[in-house]
Amino acid sequence: MAATPQRRPRRPRGSLNQQAITEAALRIADRDGMDALTFEALGRELEAHPTAIYRHFRDKDELLLALVDALHARTTAGGLPVTDDWTADLRTVAGRIHEAFLAHPQVGQLVAARTARRQHEFEVVEHILGCMRRAGLDEEEAGRCYRVFADAVLAYSSMDAALHALDAPTRDADLLAWHVDYRKLPAEAYPNLAATVDHIPPLDSPDSFALLVDLLIAAIKARAEAH
Structure with missing residues (x-):
């Protein structure tokens, strides 16, 4: 008898925001490079459907601008x-x-x-x-x-x-x-x-x-x- 595939846990509704997505994007870029940074990869990283990312960022370029500001946030920390x-x-x-x-x-x-x-x-x-x-x-x-x-x-x-x-x-x-x-x-x-x-x-x-x-x-x- 075939094993029933295990469903991945999903994020609680409403727990996704721009900061969480930006932090996940930095992790993916640091680990796998910018070419690997896709909304599908973000969905996997965040245990969310990729369409949920589009509710916060229209496209990858808008996400990239958030990453620019994340570097500035590190600069201004403290x-x-x-x-x-x-x-x-x-x-x-x-x-x-x-x-x-x-x-x-x-x-x-x-x-x-x-x-x-x-x-x-x-x-x-x-x-x-x-x-x-x-x-x-x-x-x-x-x-x-x-x-x-x-x-x-x-x-x-x-x-x-x-x-x-x-x-x-x-x-x-x-x-x-x-x-x-x-x-x-x-x-x-x-x-x-x-x-x-x-x-x-x-x-x-x-x-x-x-x-x-x-x-x-x-x-x-x-x-x-x-x-």
Whole structure:
């Protein structure tokens, strides 16, 4: 006699919401990659029918924007400090953005150019603009420097996330290339590389992101003093 198939437990009615779906989406992306993130996969993860997901998100792109804001939520968790040192506050928020993208690299590699237009993103923008104004920039310069600073931090964080999202053999080959392939190049053809190759940091060096932020802050200081 054939065994009766066991029915999976279903979520209690009304227990599904955007936060639960977003958290499940992050788990799927972290575990299986963004290509595996479908509404069917979300249904399985949440023990709910896929049509229930559509009641909260119209499509995958709307879900992706929620994931963008989930990274911003990680950035703002516990509050962003406002001190008497705007440069330290900029370093803090930049570091938190970077950490959030690396915590979820499958998502982080894709979302730098997207605008979530949600609460936590608004909070990050407000905080960075506050730092710019405390630096002494007027409204126009604050807006322009905000855009360059934020986009540079997001872009670099996304690039680092993309490196971490690679499968291990591919990532290791790219990292090794700077130790092997670049050192084999003839000095007469590539004199600048030959002179500096031993001093170029690895692709995954955390010091490079810190240097990026320092260079951006130095430029902001110079513009503030010029005005």
